[in-house]
Amino acid sequence: EVLPTTKKASVCQCLRLVKGLRKKCLPPILHVSRLNSSTSSSPVPRITTHYTVYPRDKDPRWEGISMERFADEADVIIVGAGPAGLSAAIHLKQLASEQGKELRVCVVEKASQIGAHTLSGACLEPKSLQELFPDWKERGAPLHTPVTEDKFGILTEKYRIPVPLLPGLPMRNHGNYIVRLGHLVRWLGEQAEQLGVELYPGYAASEVLFHEDGSVKGIATNDVGIAKDGSPKEVFERGMELHAKITIFSEGCHGHLAKQLYKKFNLREKCEPQTYAIGLKELWIVDEKKWKPGKIEHTVGWPLDRHSYGGSFVYHLNEGEPLVAIGFVVGLDYQNPYLSPFREFQRWKHHPAIAPTLEGGHRIAYGARALNEGGFQSIPRLTFPGGLLIGCSPGFMNVPKIKGTHTAIKSGMLAAETIFQKITDENFHSETAGVHLPEYEENLQNSWIWKELYAVRNIRPSCHTALGVYGGMIYTGIFYWIFRGKEPWTLKHKGLDAHQLKPAKDCTPIEYPKPDGKISFDLLSSVALSGTNHEHDQPAHLTLMDDSVPVNKNLSIYDGPEQRFCPAGVYEFVPVETGDGQKLQINAQNCVHCKTCDIKDPSQNINWVVPEGGGGPAYNGM
Amino acid sequence: MSARVLVGVKRVIDYAVKIRVKPDKTGVVTDGVKHSMNPFCEIAIEEAVRLKEKKLIKEVIAVSCGPQQSQETIRTALAMGADRGIHVDVSGKDYENLGPLQVSKILAALAKKEDVRLIILGKQGTFASQVDFQEDSLKVEREIDGGLETIKIKMPAVVTADLRLNEPRYATLPNIMKAKKKKIDTVKPSDLGVDLSSQLEVLSVEEPSQRQAGVKVETVEDLIKKLRDSGRI
Numbered sequence: 001e002v003l004p005t006t007k008k009a010s011v012c013q014c015l016r017l018v019k020g021l022r023k024k025c026l027p028p029i030l031h032v033s034r035l036n037s038s039t040s041s042s043p044v045p046r047i048t049t050h051y052t053v054y055p056r057d058k059d060p061r062w063e064g065i066s067m068e069r070f071a072d073e074a075d076v077i078i079v080g081a082g083p084a085g086l087s088a089a090i091h092l093k094q095l096a097s098e099q100g101k102e103l104r105v106c107v108v109e110k111a112s113q114i115g116a117h118t119l120s121g122a123c124l125e126p127k128s129l130q131e132l133f134p135d136w137k138e139r140g141a142p143l144h145t146p147v148t149e150d151k152f153g154i155l156t157e158k159y160r161i162p163v164p165l166l167p168g169l170p171m172r173n174h175g176n177y178i179v180r181l182g183h184l185v186r187w188l189g190e191q192a193e194q195l196g197v198e199l200y201p202g203y204a205a206s207e208v209l210f211h212e213d214g215s216v217k218g219i220a221t222n223d224v225g226i227a228k229d230g231s232p233k234e235v236f237e238r239g240m241e242l243h244a245k246i247t248i249f250s251e252g253c254h255g256h257l258a259k260q261l262y263k264k265f266n267l268r269e270k271c272e273p274q275t276y277a278i279g280l281k282e283l284w285i286v287d288e289k290k291w292k293p294g295k296i297e298h299t300v301g302w303p304l305d306r307h308s309y310g311g312s313f314v315y316h317l318n319e320g321e322p323l324v325a326i327g328f329v330v331g332l333d334y335q336n337p338y339l340s341p342f343r344e345f346q347r348w349k350h351h352p353a354i355a356p357t358l359e360g361g362h363r364i365a366y367g368a369r370a371l372n373e374g375g376f377q378s379i380p381r382l383t384f385p386g387g388l389l390i391g392c393s394p395g396f397m398n399v400p401k402i403k404g405t406h407t408a409i410k411s412g413m414l415a416a417e418t419i420f421q422k423i424t425d426e427n428f429h430s431e432t433a434g435v436h437l438p439e440y441e442e443n444l445q446n447s448w449i450w451k452e453l454y455a456v457r458n459i460r461p462s463c464h465t466a467l468g469v470y471g472g473m474i475y476t477g478i479f480y481w482i483f484r485g486k487e488p489w490t491l492k493h494k495g496l497d498a499h500q501l502k503p504a505k506d507c508t509p510i511e512y513p514k515p516d517g518k519i520s521f522d523l524l525s526s527v528a529l530s531g532t533n534h535e536h537d538q539p540a541h542l543t544l545m546d547d548s549v550p551v552n553k554n555l556s557i558y559d560g561p562e563q564r565f566c567p568a569g570v571y572e573f574v575p576v577e578t579g580d581g582q583k584l585q586i587n588a589q590n591c592v593h594c595k596t597c598d599i600k601d602p603s604q605n606i607n608w609v610v611p612e613g614g615g616g617p618a619y620n621g622m
Numbered sequence: 623m624s625a626r627v628l629v630g631v632k633r634v635i636d637y638a639v640k641i642r643v644k645p646d647k648t649g650v651v652t653d654g655v656k657h658s659m660n661p662f663c664e665i666a667i668e669e670a671v672r673l674k675e676k677k678l679i680k681e682v683i684a685v686s687c688g689p690q691q692s693q694e695t696i697r698t699a700l701a702m703g704a705d706r707g708i709h710v711d712v713s714g715k716d717y718e719n720l721g722p723l724q725v726s727k728i729l730a731a732l733a734k735k736e737d738v739r740l741i742i743l744g745k746q747g748t749f750a751s752q753v754d755f756q757e758d759s760l761k762v763e764r765e766i767d768g769g770l771e772t773i774k775i776k777m778p779a780v781v782t783a784d785l786r787l788n789e790p791r792y793a794t795l796p797n798i799m800k801a802k803k804k805k806i807d808t809v810k811p812s813d814l815g816v817d818l819s820s821q822l823e824v825l826s827v828e829e830p831s832q833r834q835a836g837v838k839v840e841t842v843e844d845l846i847k848k849l850r851d852s853g854r855i
Binding site for chain 1: 636637638639640642645653654655656657658789790791792794795796798799
């Protein structure tokens, strides 16, 4: 069920009251409690109950419960049915059918239906789709909106400064299509099923399985029937094990299994940490007079200052009704803990250059997702014994173009080609039980993905000077437009996004305007539009490594940024039942699986794990 | 022991999704919207499967009336333990006009054809909260406004499931894989001799009107005055 709004309203009132008190009398106590949680004035309430933090083999409630799992085998297992995963599955089957071979390909996907967790702008460069399906048009791929007009502007508080989009600049979109990526992914799923791929939406891969020699054996899907307090329910059942010669991990940006694999196989030792942004998006039915099918508009500038990377998009779709996709992206390396990406998005809509398009229209969808910004410098090692990474999970997004779908599809195809060659080669004997395919990495480095990402590698880091985003634009103008990215140096990123926040005492709170209910909206009604829901009686999947950190560190030093950066209102600081102080309340049911909290938590204490399959947003063509 | 049970399962828009009325007002938007099995139908299937596990009945047949996608819902029922499925293929305009009368005619025809002794459906009918199976009768306990009522009924019978009847099991992945091998027959309503024509015509579908803000008054006199002014008294 969606959280009752009245309860939340009164909680918010209490919170404001307590905040007022806190500023007057609590800071000294909080400073002390920061050092040692056992001296804090109130006991730490138990928040996390998930078995990844509190293992079941030591839990008396789980004594005598059979933990055996049913297991099955396939040739290739793919985790995540997004553009990359489905392209890999499709291409494997295409190759198998061309060469008269049999391959069992299974895809697991945490969304209840294919496309329900997909969210993107999106402006698609069709070149890799063209490679995958030269006849995509005849097959009815939902690319209905060729780009007809492309505008770029810098916003100030009241005005818009147009910036000419000269041919050769990365953000030019001539020849591309505006798509509803969720619908394209759904179509890819249908093509995959027709080719014989086994698709299992509603089943999340929750655990990586390993052979004795340490290579990846496959995955296990989530257990079901665990109560909120972590105990087994009557309907408890173990997930299933799926074993394969090779497992493809295509979980999208900041995947939770990928996070484990980076550590286990040390895949990030030679690359920079990944950096991210959060993208929030809404779909609007606008007044027909305002509708210009095929028109693309991007802005930078207001309401963000030049040191906060981000901008907006407005894409006019051409699919029958006057539908416009709008969105706002905020780089997660922002420094001010009082910044709320959601509220920046809402207030941006009121700008005189944007509001007229939305006036008289109404909003029909909302959602959010983190996206990669690290580009070339942040690509990790892609292969390990028994598995490999494709798509936005390792991260092949071309940041200045804001496109990652075309590279994701291509990486899936390259993985498929490399895998097919190896496992159908009779003379191939793997040294490890799970197949290791370093050739995939070589093939990717020889492909256009690598060249494209190399050419734009310095644009995002060039925004870190005192000139901010404008420095980035100047850099792009000189080094990309003129020199095509051939400069011999590679700029570095600033480090982990989570470490960029300044303490709250050094920053100014931002005064956001109240939503007007016509163009801008409050958080809860927005979350309701995402259709998100989770089985209520399960452990919260937003797990804390240490339950005392949110209040003792995040709240005391950074004023609880998680209550602002979460686009779904999952994190709330509420007063404790007895005495003074606050505790973190996690409304796990609201989660839209964007992964921002796992990325931006300054304490890196939040570990997002996958909830029971089928839960999460119900996006339709986002 | 040789009894067959028919369970109706309906594919409906997921309860957490916001419904949107189509611009032409002929109905609600369903294309691409997340659908799932009606939660009460899940309870009905669970009850039927439990009866089979207790060896009180022989076979559970899951039935769904609707377009091609209804087969997914039947697959879930099969994964929960139903033995086979029947998909009554109704799509397009016929599906939009498919009302309770038409569905009950279809279920009645199927029940006769498959020699069914018990039909279990999701709520809105007889809301049972406990069912005890005896040789050729059923003892049903149901929740009514005044409390609990226990009745004994002969079979063939129709029972509908209320929330507290049971907690449905999950359709786990191994069972979904096995369910792909179970049979789903497709029939057309005409094969069953059922006429789908409806006596009802939908004129328009609209969103409920927005709730108007209330007005606060300070005194009783104010209240009387406001009620008089708006013509209520």
